[in-house]
Amino acid sequence: MYSICRLYSAGLLIYALVALAGLAAHFRKTRAAWVATSLCCASTAAAALELCASVGALIAGEEFNWSLPSGLPFVHYGVRLDPLSAFFNLALSILAGCVAVYSIGYLRHGSAARRPGLFCFFFNLHLLALTLVFTASNIIFFLVAWELMVVASYFLVVTDHESSESRKGGLLYMLMSRGGTGMMYIGFLLLATAAGSMEFQALHGSGQTLSPVLGASAFLLLFFGFGVKAGIIPLHIWLPAAHPVAPSNVSALMSGIVIKTGIYGMARVFFDFYGVLPVWAGMLVLVAGVVSALLGVLYALMEHDLKRLLAYHSIENIGIILMGFGSALLFRSFGHPQLASLALVAGLFHTLNHGVFKCLLFLGAGSVLQGAGTRNMEEMGGLIRRMPWTAFFFLIGAIAISGLPPLNGFVSEWFTYQALLAGFGATPELTRVAFPIAGALLALTAALAAACFVKAFGITFLALPRSGNAERAIESPLSMKTGMASLALVCVLLGLGATWFVSIFAPITQRAFGVQITQQLVAGNSLLLTAGSVHNGSVSPLMLAIALIGLGAVPLVLWLALGRKSPRVTGPTWDCGLPGLTAANEYTATAFSKPLRMIFAALFRPRREIQAEFDISPYYPKVIHFESEIQPTFETRFYDPLLAGIMAIAARMRKIQTGSIHAYLAYIFVTLILLLLFGVRV
């Protein structure tokens, strides 16, 4: 335990030192490439230490605590590495390590390269804050770490602050985060008053001691407060605005792990601070999951900005995670701890898996952005020839995120399906029908995600280049390829080695539900993953992979027997008799998703305008202008009225905002007196 503690603290210390070194380099105006290189290597080392500490803590299944006094009442810098914290810290350190390696090459170009020291300062500060968010052991310190994380990530998002898109994205992110944090504050305070303590340990089960109304309000506040960070619909609007404008290594980290702080908060609240919650709570989480998953993927399909597309997929995957969490809550409400463990494992496993493949995909998008100089898929194409490695790693990520066997996405989606399927038999009355319907919609989501990644990969990397930039694209340097390769490897390992990996969840379910799941979920000499028992259903990604390779013998034999002597020539693609196939003949991203845009027209409300200019006859147009867009429903229907309301109230409040400091001092004084009176009376 002691060595784990030392590893963990050493990791934190290195993050802090690297951040300071970055700041020093910035003020000494050192911009040489070695600054970024050495600082990124140091961050990788810190991530490796954190990884060892987290794995150690999970295998030991124990927790450790330490704290430093701050000299203020209620506040101390307390840190705790319990299984849940260790799991999220594990996910963080895997991603942080790979992203840091990738950054070595990435920081040679682009806006971050102009201020490598400053970037490294915020980057490491961000990692430090994230580690603390996952491991803080009391409310105050948690919130301090949380704010630090938000501020650091804000500065990372606006790295390219010369562009107004970047500033707008950052501002929206900041505003939404503030709203979410506000809700979290109230929710936490309600729980803290019930427990009479700010310590997480004392808060265990404190949700039960609150009155039903207060308990429900605290639950809702915390769910939506963390939901803003996680990006559940309709609180998601900052996500597609902020993730694409950030440098790609930052987007990778944000989509991979920063939004998971919301998931961590929910897991902490749902399965640690609350005991058995009423049925509506689980139902709310399940429905929020289904809606986020489905709408997330539908909006992703309509995007042709590669990074925005990926950002919308983050919303989708958060939805899938919440389906697992919602089912776990429902199972606990109906007294099925075994099934609740299965559902929780599904949600947590998908959290890690999504982190890994989404990080990989964003890094791939970063390489494409740097190599081809655009985020617009309609200007790409044929990159598989210019950037073969990036294409290969992106393909691995695309297969994983589409939930296809035998990679990691398949495994966690399989668990989610099994949890939803078990729900039908284990819950009474109407809730039981909700489970299979959620399962069917998950199937729709997954199939749409596959369609979306056929589009993302196919339009970006295959066929002919659609612009000069794509024609001249260059492959990324070794460090960036290494970062992507490591994540691709983790995708494969988490898929094929899932039977060995799931035991890592044992201490978490043990604490949450008192259930030992390893015997339940693994069978057949660690070859099979099961849904409770082999009878309920089993799967073995490793054996499927072996069988896929083994069955490759069949086409091989056929070829040896019959086709060996047949000639193989290269020829032009059929161009319908026109003079030569050009990029203009290719399907575009917009065209690819056109059938779905028409099928789901009620949601998208697509608008299009076609104007043709002609001289003699409309049949011989000279120029055709085509414009097509979809309605951002949530922005126009929900946020615009909300914003208008806030502005109206603010206009009225302007009357008391005189600008005179004396008036403001008077306001503060009056408020203080009122609060004191109120406090004395209570």
Added chain:
Amino acid sequence: MIGQALSIVFHVAFVLMLAPLVTGFNRTLKARVQTRRGPGLLQPYRDLYKLLRKGMVIPDTASWIFTATPFVLFVSTLLASLLIPTISANAPLSMYGGVLAVVYLLALGRFFLALGGLDTGSSFGGLGSSREMTISAIAEPALMLAVFTVAIGAGSTNLSIVAQSALGQSWRFLAPSQMLAFAALFIVLIAETGRIPVDNPATHLELTMIHEAMILEYSGPYLALIEWAAALKQLVLMTILVNVFFPFGLSPDWSPGAVLFSLALFILKLLMLAIVVVVVEVSNAKMRLFRVPELLAIAFVLGALALVSTFLFQG
């Protein structure tokens, strides 16, 4: 161990040989109903043999994805068939993946096939890929609801266990939930295998084609693998329909006598299902692409009704 290896080899050989026959039977029967002579039952075998020996032309715009696609498609479909009780209720690899793995293995093949379509740079390829992914996506919820109904009935997603539990109660297919799930799955079968009224396997008209558009640039052995995989996929889906819903005579083990009987009955059941598919094909016109979602919505509703009736009749 050796027994299992033998059963795998036998199973693989059996489905590989049977799949083109089902396609041939479909085509011949369709021709006869339309008072044509048709190419004969064995024509798909001749086609495959010919294609496998032919040379091929690879488009100069294509990358390694184009080459990998036929193999991934063929192997993943073949693996899916090994998870389904075909000859014996005890499918060789059913332990290693249940019905969810079947659905997702087929999705893996489709994913690559759609990429292969886009890889050529031809507009036909993109058109086919886009339509294929769209239709399969909206078929997925109906498929999953039907699958869920069956899995809930048997308490397992392992198809061997599902078939064995159905063997125990031979008349279960009369339960409303099973009949509704069958109907939903039947519509999905029509959509997924590209039959009329969703797609027409016999046309090369760009306005209507889906599957054929994706594979337009393939030739020679690659085309053979893709055609064979398409036949296999059809067999896989039909096998689920006949053996999971009507498992009569399915041999519970791999003893030779029981297997032979089971085989004969299986082929008979397949032929009957094929007749139904042909009747649907010849008595309908192909739908406009944007009418297909309505058909699949019907399948979804049937699947949902199947679930609700499970809930009603099982308490």
